[in-house]
Amino acid sequence: MKVVHYFLAVAFLLGIQTVSAQQVKKVSNKEEQVVFLVSMDCHSCEEKIKKNIPFEKGVKDVTTNLDKKHVTIKYQTGKTDKDKLKKAIEKLGFTCKEVKEQ
Numbered sequence: 001m002k003v004v005h006y007f008l009a010v011a012f013l014l015g016i017q018t019v020s021a022q023q024v025k026k027v028s029n030k031e032e033q034v035v036f037l038v039s040m041d042c043h044s045c046e047e048k049i050k051k052n053i054p055f056e057k058g059v060k061d062v063t064t065n066l067d068k069k070h071v072t073i074k075y076q077t078g079k080t081d082k083d084k085l086k087k088a089i090e091k092l093g094f095t096c097k098e099v100k101e102q
Helices: 002-028 043-055 082-091
Strands: 031-038 059-065 070-076 096-098
Touching (some): 043 059, 082 096
Antiparallel strands (some): 031 096
């Protein structure tokens, strides 16, 4: 009988952990957008960013505007943040600064 109670207790605790993980997942799937001013000079630069940045964890969409030198990234807040995305662009060899006002 004690074994049955033990397994029921374990199953109960695992059930609570599953609910908690689902709740955290809902919070972490929030999408935000950031715009960076990037030192893109040509279409090749633009393509380099479009090709590489989508592979960063949590990135949902990347758009570029070569005329304004803007890179807009939609991302999941639970998987990445602005600083990580900035560093990813800089790692490609560009200077990068967040645009606060659009």
